[in-house]
Amino acid sequence: MSHGIMELDRGIVVGNSTWHGLPQYTVIGERWVEMNEAMDIANYPIEKLPLFRANGSEAQAWEITRTDHDMPLVPHVGARFDATSNTFMLNVLNENLLAEFPDLKIESVGTLFNGATFFLNLRIDEFRVKGDRSKTITNLMYANPLGRGSYTACAHNTRIVCNNTEQVAQAQGAMNKSLKKFRHTASATTRINEHLVDIAEVKLDLKRHIMVLDHLSCVDADRAMVNAFLDQMFPMPKEEGRAQSIAKNNREKYMTTWNGQRDTLDNPTSKYSLYQAYTDTLDHKLTSRGADAAAVQWDGITGSRASKKQAALDYLTIV
Numbered sequence: 001m002s003h004g005i006m007e008l009d010r011g012i013v014v015g016n017s018t019w020h021g022l023p024q025y026t027v028i029g030e031r032w033v034e035m036n037e038a039m040d041i042a043n044y045p046i047e048k049l050p051l052f053r054a055n056g057s058e059a060q061a062w063e064i065t066r067t068d069h070d071m072p073l074v075p076h077v078g079a080r081f082d083a084t085s086n087t088f089m090l091n092v093l094n095e096n097l098l099a100e101f102p103d104l105k106i107e108s109v110g111t112l113f114n115g116a117t118f119f120l121n122l123r124i125d126e127f128r129v130k131g132d133r134s135k136t137i138t139n140l141m142y143a144n145p146l147g148r149g150s151y152t153a154c155a156h157n158t159r160i161v162c163n164n165t166e167q168v169a170q171a172q173g174a175m176n177k178s179l180k181k182f183r184h185t186a187s188a189t190t191r192i193n194e195h196l197v198d199i200a201e202v203k204l205d206l207k208r209h210i211m212v213l214d215h216l217s218c219v220d221a222d223r224a225m226v227n228a229f230l231d232q233m234f235p236m237p238k239e240e241g242r243a244q245s246i247a248k249n250n251r252e253k254y255m256t257t258w259n260g261q262r263d264t265l266d267n268p269t270s271k272y273s274l275y276q277a278y279t280d281t282l283d284h285k286l287t288s289r290g291a292d293a294a295a296v297q298w299d300g301i302t303g304s305r306a307s308k309k310q311a312a313l314d315y316l317t318i319v
Contacts, residue, residue, distance in 0.1 A: 004112035004292060008069060010041050011110025025110060032123075033106035035094055041109050042086035042118055044068055046146070048077065064146050066115050073116040074146050082186045086118040086144060092189055093120070093142065097196045107139060119143040124155070129213040131266035132276070140196060141301065151182040153195050156301045216316055217265075217272035225319070229274050230254070232315050233308070253285040254278065271316045278312045 005011075011025035012033050018025050045067045051059045064074035064083050098104055108121040122140040129136065136157050143152045182188040182195075221229070234251045237243045258277035261268045265276070282305045287296050299305045 004117070004295065005110075006112070006114040008044075008066070008071070008114040009111045011108065012037055012041060013108045013110070033109055035090075035098075035106070038106055038109040038120065039087055039090060041111065042090050044086075044111075044115050046073065046083050046085060046115070048081065048083040051076070069114075071114060073114065077184075081184045082188065083146075083184070084144075084189055089142075089144065089189060089192070090120065092193050093196065096193050098122075104140070117143060117145040127210050129210065129272060130217045131270070132217065132272070133264050133266070142192065142196060146184075151184065151188050151192055153182070153192050154301065156306075212313070212317060213272055213275075216275060217267060217270050219271045220267070221269055221271050221274050225271070226258075226274065228319065229278075229312075229315070233278060233312055250281075250286060254281045257281045257285055275312055275316055279309050282308060 005020065005022050005024055007024075009024050013025055013027050014030070014032060015027055016029060017027060047065055047067050048062045049065050051061045051063055053059050060079065062077050062079075062081065063072045064077060064081070065072050105123045106120065107123045109119070111118050120142045122142075124138040124140060126135055126137050128134075138155065138157055141152070141154055141156055145152065182191055230251055234247055234254065236247045236251075254277060257280050258268075258273060261273055261277060265273050267273065279300075283296060283300045296305075300309070
């Protein structure tokens with residue numbers, strides 16, 4: 001099944017629909033997800049079980065199994081890997097993070113890959129950039145991707161108009177420092193909670209990020225700036241061949257996106273327009289046919305796409 005949503009997965013999402021439209025995820029309209037509902041989604045048993053050699057002797061290796069269905073979620077982990085239950089982690093977040101910041105609300109909760117990944121999205125704030133008719137939402141994300149990386153905690157945005165994502169990080173006043181990953185060890189629970197409390201204060205520093213975007217929205221980008229941005233983000237190889245064809249094709253997709261923003265931006269030729277067209281292009285125009293949409297969106301928050309977006313913002317801010 002596409003999107004990482006498998007037979008045993010479940011989720012709850014605020015709103016009237018989901019972008020994937022799969023029945024495993026319940027849409028609840030215009031109210032927040034309640035903690036007991038999140039706990040219900042997180043409540044499935046995972047256990048670290050030993051592996052054995054063919055002769056019956058115990059190997060120095062373990063697998064993480066979803067025991068209610070006897071389903072291995074991670075085929076091989078080491079001795080230090082800690083299979084902390086998602087309900088325990090959720091309790092820690094509820095008693096510490098949500099208790100300290102009661103205005104944080106649960107916007108979505110769910111699992112992927114039959115429960116190998118559990119995620120929780122918390123709403124922080126909403127804002128609009130000058131001249132941008134769309135609404136931008138700021139969230140905190142906690143995720144436990146068993147076998148697919150470390151525990152992840154970060155701040156991020158989702159631009160509602162086209163569902164493209166932009167990593168935002170204002171942790172302790174330093175832009176784009178919010179993303180942290182924690183190995184699955186016994187101390188991870190405490191360190192994640194401490195980090196989430198730190199980045200919950202993103203809401204106090206978010207104005208700095210908005211000021212940057214507002215400034216970019218007021219600065220016109222002439223043809224020289226557009227060409228320089230293309231050269232920076234989509235460098236053209238000198239030698240003819242497949243790489244040059246791909247770069248040329250990507251540039252054309254970007255320019256089509258940039259020229260098509262007149263319905264959403266008051267100034268469609270600003271530096272901000274260059275940036276938003278780039279985030280849109282990365283998340284929607286440069287994906288392969290049949291690509292897993294969930295994986296693409298995840299990458300736009302925490303992966304290589306997020307890094308590229310930050311590089312674009314940094315470039316436009318200093319030139």
